[in-house]
Amino acid sequence: MKVRVADPGKRAMNKGKSGQGVRWIGPLHALLIGFSCLLVGQGCVTQGDFRKLEERVLDDDQRSKDRPNPFKQIAQLSAQVDALRGEQAKLAGQLEVAEKKADQALKEARRARRQLAAQSGEAAASDAAAEEAAEEEFSTDDAGVTSEELAAYQKALEAWRGDDHKLCIDRFRKFLQTYPASPHADDGAYWMADCHFKQGDYRVAVLRFNDVVRVYPTGNKAADALFRQGESLLKLGPGFHDAARTVFEQVIKDYPDSARAKQAQKQLSALGTG
Incomplete structure (x- = not known):
């Protein structure tokens, strides 16, 4: 006994006439529908099978649309890396300025200690020399x-x-x-x-x-x-x-x-x- 099935083409036309709107379908969707129509025309599948197949195709299309664009993600990551590099350069500049200020402060402190030592006698001079020696240790070669x-x-x-x-x-x-x-x-x-x-x-x-x-x-x-x-x-x-x-x-x-x-x-x- 043969099973009669409704023509899917007519169903699509009827849906358009009923005011529900025509649904856009992608290439893969169209190919599978065409293949299903061929099978339906030969009586190999039922209308229910066709509907299930159509729903699967639509679901795959939706997932493809929801999947993030990899090229867009790469562009966003590249922008973030550039921003971080800029921030790193800014911090490096600030650190250099701070180091120069600290070095200047140390030089002024050593100068003050020498002046105080000259006024306070040999013991203070010895202590001042020791402190200055400690400061100057970092001007030597620290290779390795x-x-x-x-x-x-x-x-x-x-x-x-x-x-x-x-x-x-x-x-x-x-x-x-x-x-x-x-x-x-x-x-x-x-x-x-x-x-x-x-x-x-x-x-x-x-x-x-x-x-x-x-x-x-x-x-x-x-x-x-x-x-x-x-x-x-x-x-x-x-x-x-x-x-x-x-x-x-x-x-x-x-x-x-x-x-x-x-x-x-x-x-x-x-x-x-x-």
Whole structure:
């Protein structure tokens, strides 16, 4: 028995006449409808099958329309990248200006310290020279030093400049543990010992200054550290004067051309023959 089916072409025309409007169909939709019409004409499918097929095609067309345009997305991402690059360049410029201002402020601070030292005598002059030396360490060649290493050293030195002795000791200790082979290791050990001295831990300061001399005997802080060890011994009282005298004699012997040798000779004169 043959199944009679309605002509899909007539159904489309009737829909247009009824005022429902003519639906636009895409190429794939048209191809599938044409193929379905051929099958319907041969009696191979029912009207219900055709409707299901038509709904699937319409659904696929709608999904294709809803799918975002990849070229539009690429253009939007490119614009965002350009905006980020512009912002990065702006921040880099601001950082450069801030660094120049900070450098100028440091130079003015050093100038003020030198003027104060000239008015306050040799002890203040020595402290001012030490602070200036700390500032000038960063003008030396830092080839091979990682940015993380230099940042860690600078943070510790900032605590030393701010007279935050506990924080200074903690940061320099961590720096030395993390970067024992750093070209700034001897400087870090020296400033850590200096913080112990400034907070009144003279016994610990003796040991820490001795570490600088023992571990870095040819470093740029060796003569300073040995002299400061003698100063720390003097702070411990008369019972340690003989030990201090021995240390000052060692400064003159091992570092005769250093500025500390002259200061050590003055200390020996003040101590007398014992």
